[in-house]
Structures are given as C-alpha cells and as structure tokens.
Amino acid sequence: xxxxxxxxxxxxxxxxxxxxxxxxxxxxxxxxxxxxxxxxxxxxxxxxxxxxxxxxxxxxxxxxxxxxxxxxxxxxxxxxxxxxxxxxxxxxxxxxxxxxxxxxxxxxxxxxxxxxxxxxxxxxxxxxxxxxxxxxxxxxxxxxxxxxxxxxxxxxxxxxxxxxxxxxxxxxxxxxxxxxxxxxxxxxxxxxxxxxxxxxxxxxxxxxxxxxxxxxxxxxxxxxxxxxxxxxxxxxxxxxxxxxxxxxxxxxxxxxxxxxxxxxxxxxxxxxxxxxxxxxxxxxxxxxxxxxxxxxxxxxxxxxxxxxxxxxxxxxxxxxxxxxxxxxxxxxxxxxxxxxxxxxxxxxxxxxxxxxxxxxxxxxxxxxxxxxxxxxxxxxxxxxxxxxxxxxx
Amino acid sequence: xxxxxxxxxxxxxxxxxxxxxxxxxxxxxxxxxxxxxxxxxxxxxxxxxxxxxxxxxxxxxxxxxxxxxxxxxxxxxxxxxxxxxxxxxxxxxxxxxxxxxxxxxxxxxxxxxxxxxxxxxxxxxxxxxxxxxxxxxxxxxxxxxxxxxxxxxxxxxxxxxxxxxxxxxxxxxxxxxxxxxxxxxxxxxxxxxxxxxxxxxxxxxxxxxxxxxxxxxxxxxxxxxxxxxxxxxxxxxxxxxxxxxxxxxxxxxxxxxxxxxxxxxxxxxxxxxxxxxxxxxxxxxxxxxxxxxxxxxxxxxxxxxxxxxxxxxxxxxxxxxxxxxxxxxxxxxxxxxxxxxxxxxxxxxxxxxxxxxxxxxxxxxxxxxxxxxxxxxxxxxxxxxxxxxxxxx
Numbered sequence: 051x052x053x054x055x056x057x058x059x060x061x062x063x064x065x066x067x068x069x070x071x072x073x074x075x076x077x078x079x080x081x082x083x084x085x086x087x088x089x090x091x092x093x094x095x096x097x098x099x100x101x102x103x104x105x106x107x108x109x110x111x112x113x114x115x116x117x118x119x120x121x122x123x124x125x126x127x128x129x130x131x132x133x134x135x136x137x138x139x140x141x142x143x144x145x146x147x148x149x150x151x152x153x154x155x156x157x158x159x160x161x162x163x164x165x166x167x168x169x170x171x172x173x174x175x176x177x178x179x180x181x182x183x184x185x186x187x188x189x190x191x192x193x194x195x196x197x198x199x200x201x202x203x204x205x206x207x208x209x210x211x212x213x214x215x216x217x218x219x220x221x222x223x224x225x226x227x228x229x230x231x232x233x234x235x236x237x238x239x240x241x242x243x244x245x246x247x248x249x250x251x252x253x254x255x256x257x258x259x260x261x262x263x264x265x266x267x268x269x270x271x272x273x274x275x276x277x278x279x280x281x282x283x284x285x286x287x288x289x290x291x292x293x294x295x296x297x298x299x300x301x302x303x304x305x306x307x308x309x310x311x312x313x314x315x316x317x318x319x320x321x322x323x324x325x326x327x328x329x330x331x332x333x334x335x336x337x338x339x340x341x342x343x344x345x346x347x348x349x350x351x352x353x354x355x356x357x358x359x360x361x362x363x364x365x366x367x368x369x370x371x372x373x374x375x376x377x378x379x380x381x382x383x384x385x386x387x388x389x390x391x392x393x394x395x396x397x398x399x400x401x402x403x404x405x406x407x408x409x410x411x412x413x414x415x416x417x418x419x420x421x422x423x424x425x426x427x428x429x430x431x432x433x434x435x436x437x438x439x440x441x442x443x
Numbered sequence: 444x445x446x447x448x449x450x451x452x453x454x455x456x457x458x459x460x461x462x463x464x465x466x467x468x469x470x471x472x473x474x475x476x477x478x479x480x481x482x483x484x485x486x487x488x489x490x491x492x493x494x495x496x497x498x499x500x501x502x503x504x505x506x507x508x509x510x511x512x513x514x515x516x517x518x519x520x521x522x523x524x525x526x527x528x529x530x531x532x533x534x535x536x537x538x539x540x541x542x543x544x545x546x547x548x549x550x551x552x553x554x555x556x557x558x559x560x561x562x563x564x565x566x567x568x569x570x571x572x573x574x575x576x577x578x579x580x581x582x583x584x585x586x587x588x589x590x591x592x593x594x595x596x597x598x599x600x601x602x603x604x605x606x607x608x609x610x611x612x613x614x615x616x617x618x619x620x621x622x623x624x625x626x627x628x629x630x631x632x633x634x635x636x637x638x639x640x641x642x643x644x645x646x647x648x649x650x651x652x653x654x655x656x657x658x659x660x661x662x663x664x665x666x667x668x669x670x671x672x673x674x675x676x677x678x679x680x681x682x683x684x685x686x687x688x689x690x691x692x693x694x695x696x697x698x699x700x701x702x703x704x705x706x707x708x709x710x711x712x713x714x715x716x717x718x719x720x721x722x723x724x725x726x727x728x729x730x731x732x733x734x735x736x737x738x739x740x741x742x743x744x745x746x747x748x749x750x751x752x753x754x755x756x757x758x759x760x761x762x763x764x765x766x767x768x769x770x771x772x773x774x775x776x777x778x779x780x781x782x783x784x785x786x787x788x789x790x791x792x793x794x795x796x797x798x799x800x801x802x803x804x805x806x807x808x809x810x811x812x813x814x815x816x817x818x819x820x821x822x823x824x825x826x827x828x829x830x831x832x833x834x835x836x
Contacts, residue, residue, distance in 0.1 A: 349737055390674035405511050405512060409511060410507045
C-alpha cells in the first residue's frame with residue numbers, strides 16, 4: 051500500500067502512512083468509544099499517542115483500557131485486509147473526513163458523556179466521498195419489526211430526501227433502516243450505512259445485495275475493521291456515529307422501548323434535532339414516535355418538514371399543504387352572514403333578508419351587490435336567491 | 444310557564460320571569476355573538492338592557508346591529524316554543540349556568556375578539572345540569588368525513604374520558620363528533636351536543652335518535668331558539684361555545700383546512716389547551732392534526748394523555764392564586780370601605796371616618812378593630828391612621 055494515493059476507493063489523499071498506521075492501531079487498541087484515547091491524540095497527535103500507548107507511558111484509566119491489546123499491533127494487517135476488500139481507513143487528517151458533522155461530538159452534552167466520544171478514525175467502503183454524502187444528511191432510524199405503513203413511510207422519506215440531495219444515513223437493519231436506504235437508492239440518491247461490524251460483512255446476511263448497492267453508490271462506514279463481528283454493544287456504540295452524521299434524526303416507527311429511542315437520545319445530546327413520523331394511535335409500532343413528540347421531538351408528516359428543519363434555509367422550505375378553495379372564501383363577515391341567509395329553494399325581498407340576517411338594510415343591500423358580483427346571489431323579479439349550483443368540475 | 448320552577452327539564456330555578464324574557468329577547472335581537480349586547484347587559488342588567496334596545500336608547504354600533512329585529516319581540520313565543528319541545532332557556536342568573544367554563548370568555552385574547560363574545564343565554568334540552576356536565580369536560584372535534592380509524596379513535600377517547608367522569612362536548616355532526624358522543628353514551632357517561640340550530644332540530648337529520656339519546660342522558664345546547672335552521676356562519680359561532688365548555692380541545696381527524704382547526708384556534712384564544720390525535724401520514728384526514736401538533740398542540744396518543752392534561756389543569760387552577768395577594772384581600776365590605784376612608788397623611792377621629800365612609804359609628808368602630816388586628820390601621824393619640832408602609836421584602 052503506497053503512503054500517498056489519490057484513488058478514493060483506496061483512500062487517504064495525502065495522508066502520511068505513519069498517521070494511518072497510528073490511527074488504525076489506536077482504533078483497535080481500546081474498544082470504541084474511548085475518550086482517553088481521543089484526549090491523548092488531541093494532546094500529542096496520533097503518531098506520538100500510539101507510541102505512548104505501545105510503550106505504556108499512560109495515565110491510570112487509559113492504561114487499564116489498553117492493557118489487553120496494546121502489545122498486539124494489527125494496524126498493518128487491518129489496512130491490508132481493508133485494501134483487499136475495497137475499504138479504506140478514513141482519518142481526521144483526510145479532507146474526506148466528515149469534519150463538520152463530527153463537530154457534534156464537541157457539544158457540551160457530548161463532552162460530558164464518555165459514550166459519546168468521537169471516533170479516532172472510521173473504515174469506509176464505497177464510491178463516494180463521505181463528507182460529501184453527509185453534507186447535508188439526515189439519519190433515518192426505526193424498528194426492525196416495522197409495519198407495512200412504517201416501511202412505506204421510511205421509503206417515501208428516504209427517496210424524497212435523497213432526491214433533494216440530502217444523504218440518508220441509516221443502519222442497514224431490517225425494517226425501517228432498509229426501507230430508508232432503498233428509498234434513497236431508488237432515486238439514485240446519496241445514502242450511507244453505518245455498521246456495527248466490519249465494513250466488508252453483510253449484516254444481516256439477507257441484506258448482502260442491499261449493502262453492495264449502498265457501497266456502489268454511497269458508502270458503508272464502521273469503526274470496526276474488516277472481518278469484525280457485530281457484537282451487541284457495538285450497535286449502541288454505532289448509533290452515535292449515525293446520529294452525528296445526520297444533521298437531524300428522523301424516527302419512523304418505534305415501539306415503547308426501542309433502540310431508536312436511544313439513537314434519538316444520542317442525537318439530542320449531540321445537538322441534532324429529533325423528528326418523529328406519527329402513525330395510528332392503534333399501532334404499537336408508533337407508540338415510541340408519539341412518546342418522542344410528547345417529549346419535545348418535532349412531528350414530521352412529510353419529507354418536506356424534514357427539509358425545512360435540516361435543509362438549506364430558504365431553499366427547501368416546505369410548501370403549505372394545499373387548501374381547497376370555496377366560492378365563499380374571502381367574503382367579508384357581513385356578506386357571509388347575508389349569503390347564509392339567502393334561501394336555496396326560494397327568493398326573498400331585502401327586508402326578509404334583513405330580518406333573517408339581523409343586519410341593517412343598507413349592509414344587506416351592499417352585501418347582496420357584492421355577492422351578485424361573485425356569482426353567489428341572483429336578483430330575479432325584485433327578489434334575491436342563490437344561483438342554481440353549477441355542475442362539479 | 445311559571446315564573447319560578449324547580450324542575451330541571453323546565454328549568455329556571457328561581458330566575459324571575461322578566462329576566463328570562465329579557466334574555467330571550469336579547470339572544471335573538473342581535474345575531475350572536477354580539478359584544479355590544481353583552482356589554483349593555485353588564486352595564487344595566489338584562490331587563491334594562493332589553494328595554495333600552497326596545498326603545499332605541501343605544502350607542503351607534505349596537506343600534507345598527509339590532510335595527511332589523513329590535514321591534515320584533517319574540518321572547519315569549521320562543522320561551523313557549525321551547526317549553527313545548529322540552530327545552531329551557533338557561534341564563535347566567537341560574538345556578539345551572541356553566542359559569543366556570545364560561546370564564547374562558549374573559550381571557551385577554553377572547554376580549555380582544557368580537558367573535559368570541561360570551562353567550563347572553565343558551566337554550567338547553569336535556570335531563571342533566573349543564574354546569575355539572577361541563578365540570579370537568581373536554582371538547583372532541585374532527586372531520587365529518589372521518590375514516591374508520593378516526594371514528595374508532597374518537598369513540599375510544601369519548602368512552603374512556605366519559606367513563607372517567609369527564610363530559611364529552613361535541614357538535615353532533617357526522618364522523619368524529621358522532622363517534623365521540625356515541626363513545627360517551629356507550630359507557631353511560633356525560634356528553635353534551637352544541638348545535639348551530641334550534642335545540643329541538645335534528646341536524647343532521649340522520650342523527651335524530653343520537654340527539655334524543657344525548658338529550659336523555661346529557662344535554663343539547665344552542666344559542667338559537669327552537670325551530671332555528673343551521674346557517675353556515677352559525678357553525679363557526681357555535682364552535683366558540685364548544686371550545687369554552689371543554690377544559691381542553693381534542694382534535695381527532697382534520698383535513699388541511701377544516702372547521703376543527705378553527706375550533707382549535709378558538710380554544711387556544713380561550714385559554715384551552717389544544718390536543719391532537721395523530722394518524723398515518725398517508726391519510727389526508729390526519730394532515731390537520733399533524734399541522735396542529737407542529738404548531739404547538741399537544742400530541743395525545745391515548746385518552747389517558749388527555750386526562751393528564753385536563754386533570755393537571757384542574758389541580759393547577761385550584762392551587763394557583765389567580766391574582767397577587769393584597770393586604771386588603773378577604774376584608775368584609777364594610778371594613779374595606781372604612782379602610783378606603785382612612786387618610787394616608789393624616790389621622791382622624793371616629794366621627795370623621797363615620798362621615799367619610801357613610802357607615803354607622805358602631806360599624807366603623809368594629810371595622811377599625813378588625814383593621815388594626817390585620818395591621819391595616821393604627822390608633823395613635825385618640826386618632827386613626829394608616830400605618831406607614833413597611834419596606835418591601
């Protein structure tokens with residue numbers, strides 16, 4: 051593997067080899083997320099930080115966390131394995147690094163939580179620049195046991211957002227995740243799958259071809275090297291990347307207690323607006339979404355609502371829902387009262403309309419003229435009536 | 444009709460006949476709502492207010508509004524017609540008047556809107572006390588063109604709330620309204636239909652037996668006398684009563700532009716919390732509900748959420764002092780008059796205070812003792828004065 055390449059699939063535009071090797075080592079030496087490794091890198095840079103760990107020049111808490119793995123440097127093997135499966139190690143020193151999305155890890159709330167430490171680097175497989183796929187982007191998450199309604203909504207949101215150029219970030223799981231990715235793929239739009247296993251593994255296995263399609267037109271991202279298996283705790287760890295990479299987090303269907311609510315909670319702490327798609331109150335799969343809205347999440351009824359929140363200000367603003375026009379729209383209140391008083395199957399003189407409407411005769415007369423101009427009243431043989439209804443268009 | 448009766452169906456416990464006649468006249472002489480009539484009644488009482496209108500002793504705006512009908516006094520005919528159909532005129536002088544719910548018309552927002560003037564009186568048909576049916580109560584409104592999902596939800600909310608003793612207030616229309624009433628009736632719970640026509644009319648006609656059942660176990664309410672037809676503007680006018688009578692307003696299904704949203708807007712102005720039941724984002728009938736939540740309404744996924752909100756209001760309203768406490772709060776009226784008479788920068792003998800207050804000397808003396816105990820009066824060298832104001836805490 052050359053120290054400097056320009057091919058995106060191979061990766062590492064201009065990043066020195068020693069930095070890549072150092073970060074590959076750091077990514078594996080402690081199970082992510084590890085705040086102490088991040089702090090050490092901030093203080094000494096990746097190369098010296100890796101050296102210090104290798105040589106045991108460490109603070110007490112970090113010393114314990116790296117004790118098991120610090121002597122086994124598998125950085126070169128991981129980089130070679132990645133190269134073999136078309137993956138690359140993406141590091142903060144690379145212009146492709148999604149630096150802006152990951153500023154989320156610098157919020158006061160995130161800094162207070164060790165489990166919301168930023169990644170030291172990520173493994174990426176895919177044809178496109180990750181930073182471009184993420185700016186702008188939205189994470190879409192939800193239940194694996196989604197209903198037909200939920201998968202329909204996720205696909206709709208995924209395709210409309212992707213068609214608008216918004217990256218659809220999800221976890222490639224069954225149900226909502228897969229539907230969101232498929233929606234984005236269907237319109238040839240940007241989509242990113244964040245995995246809890248190596249970027250080369252198909253998990254779940256049934257999504258092998260889906261993952262291939264995501265890699266072909268978007269990206270697959272993971273903190274775990276090629277071959278790593280999806281351990282349970284890694285799904286929770288993975289969720290913070292998913293939440294940070296989206297400028298907002300949309301929950302489509304979620305049960306009363308679900309991983310999606312955990313992702314939503316991470317997103318909130320990371321300063322990301324949390325949105326939830328409502329559903330029937332009779333559906334157990336929408337209970338979690340409704341609870342999120344009651345707790346302050348934004349209800350999104352259409353993908354345009356998401357664009358309004360996350361998209362470029364002033365450009366993607368959702369249009370107001372279409373409102374049916376009525377012939378009586380825009381009438382002043384008196385004219386509306388007179389119109390109500392007009393009989394349907396009869397014709398009346400002004401004084402009868404005056405009594406029925408309770409309005410002074412001069413106002414009734416003025417209103418009748420107004421109504422006549424609008425085609426809402428007819429004057430026939432000295433009496434006023436409603437015109438016969440025209441056939442519906 | 445006797446001047447004083449005790450039978451609820453006939454109504455008017457202890458209300459003088461002349462008050463009933465005056466309010467029946469006032470209710471019809473201007474199309475409700477009419478702020479000017481309300482103000483006139485507040486100033487002169489109903490009997491003199493009616494006389495002034497009959498004799499044309501009026502301000503300009505009111506003069507125009509009553510011009511068409513003031514010479515046609517149909518009060519007695521209306522009262523007789525009501526009696527004949529088992530309806531009664533309910534007036535603010537009656538203990539059955541829902542005085543507490545109607546305090547909503549006194550909010551700053553309501554006072555600023557002429558269309559949110561309180562009713563001068565209401566026609567009522569039904570077996571139970573309206574004030575009891577309304578305390579506590581919730582209004583449930585929604586689309587006439589409801590879906591099966593919406594009617595299911597409305598019936599569920601109606602029955603759970605009514606079973607908890609919460610009056611279900613609605614408009615007896617097709618769709619959501621009827622489902623909410625039916626839900627309440629199914630558990631033998633309290634329900635009230637507010638109509639835009641006379642309380643004896645079945646509108647819609649297909650709801651004749653539903654309305655009979657509502658009258659039999661709850662109440663039918665209207666500002667329009669027996670026989671009055673439902674004109675379109677009357678539905679909007681009616682909505683404010685519906686909104687005021689519920690301690691909160693629940694919208695179950697509503698299109699993008701709907702009367703329910705108008706009712707919700709009235710409810711908000713009247714200080715009533717607005718709640719909305721979500722539904723599938725694929726349903727046009729839930730768009731209005733979702734827009735309401737996006738605009739700040741509370742999403743309610745279960746009837747218990749409504750109970751939480753309305754119950755909380757009851758508790759808060761009971762506990763929270765409506766006004767700041769003043770040292771003179773709780774004084775009996777005589778003591779308050781004597782307190783007013785006490786000079787700020789001088790000291791007076793009892794006989795001077797007797798003269799200033801216009802009260803007998805023995806009452807002035809007793810009041811001064813009371814005021815002294817409260818620290819509101821000081822006796823110094825045989826003269827009474829106000830204590831020097833104490834520095835603010």
